[in-house]
């Protein structure tokens with residue numbers, strides 16, 4: 001369904017429609033030919049596959065996997081694979097569109113891709129998850145590869161799963177292809193700093209925002225929704241930057257401590273118990289209460305559509321840093337902006353992950369590896385430049401950060417279309 005069928009006042013929660021609307025608006029502001037939106041509004045390719053898995057009890061269950069490749073105009077499509085019962089085609093497409101914009105904003109030579117399997121991994125044994133992961137790659141191998149489409153971790157996937165996926169791909173090709181996947185274990189070509197990269201990048205963008213807004217991080221408090229890869233690393237780097245993290249929730253519950261949670265101990269605790277809930281020395285906290293807590297920084301680091309027309313007015317934070325992809329609906333976003341909240345949009349805020357994935361791919365191509373310090377320095381430079389590009393666009397066009405990010409992302413994709421001869425007789429009206 002085209003995005004235009006929804007009216008402006010409606011609460012739009014379909015991520016595909018949200019992505020389309022924002023891209024369309026950017027193409028209009030940039031006065032691009034309609035053909036540009038026609039290209040960007042849908043993915044270049046979507047492949048849906050069946051993955052039969054023999055369960056431990058002998059039953060066979062046929063799972064559905066999806067891979068969307070939005071555009072490869074800047075390079076091979078790139079993006080994570082999530083395992084979640086809520087995965088659906090529109091969600092995966094939207095996530096692939098956001099990848100295209102994200103890679104353009106940080107200036108790396110990748111297009112946008114994303115994948116998912118409709119499954120609750122908590123219901124599967126480790127052997128079953130391995131079989132499912134290998135099956136996903138077997139089915140999608142024809143459209144993947146280091147110069148075509150490169151997967152990585154996302155919700156409920158991790159380096160161990162990337163290792164299985166790489167092994168399956170290598171067996172199919174008959175030789176080692178380390179650049180096929182990123183976020184893999186170090187011993188088989190992973191990069192130092194990839195596990196931490198998204199959280200680290202989130203905190204760099206918060207620091208850059210605080211500088212511009214003249215806030216002192218040492219006097220700030222933060223709350224985080226989601227304590228997986230991204231949320232836990234964001235918490236760690238926030239604490240290191242002097243921010244007091246007072247509230248955290250995950251899918252099973254939440255914790256609050258007005259004096260600040262001890263993040264290193266909480267990470268250990270959550271590793272053992274698979275949740276932050278019940279962390280000694282803290283009070284219980286619900287997701288609803290997290291959003292309305294008195295704090296300076298709110299970081300949604302879980303799933304889409306968490307900040308909506310229903311709860312955005314309750315948010316007291318001065319900065320919302322979107323570590324998750326698509327955590328805010330358009331209505332929620334409007335309320336945040338009307339209330340003067342500084343939003344660091346997802347396609348900028350969480351771009352640290354794919355940036356270090358790019359460094360991993362480069363190291364694989366060189367058959368060489370960098371030390372963590374070098375990776376962290378390179379990430380710092382990319383994130384600072386990306387933040388500046390978006391912030392400068394915000395000033396130049398007198399728009400909010402989200403719209404500015406879309407103008408930078410779509411503008412750079414349009415520049416590539418000019419360079420490839422897809423658009424003729426047109427010049428960028430702004431520098432991006």
Ligand SMILES: NC(=O)C1=CN([C@@H]2O[C@H](COP(=O)(O)OP(=O)(O)OC[C@H]3O[C@@H](n4cnc5c(N)ncnc54)[C@H](O)[C@@H]3O)[C@@H](O)[C@H]2O)C=CC1
Nearest residue numbers: 154155156198226227228229230250251302324325350353
């Ligand atoms: N892993 C990466 O490098 C990147 C991830 N992202 C995005 O960041 C977000 C989180 O991803 P990861 O940390 O990798 O996933 P993860 O699987 O490691 O962690 C997800 C966390 O969200 C929590 N969660 C799930 N549903 C929830 C709910 N309804 N309420 C509260 N918490 C809930 C889970 O309990 C878990 O703590 C996703 O939107 C993902 O697309 C974005 C860029 C890169």
Ligand SMILES: O=C(O)CCC(=O)C(=O)O
Nearest residue numbers: 079080152154353354357
């Ligand atoms: O590291 C990557 O390639 C992709 C990470 C990702 O899925 C994302 O940025 O949403």
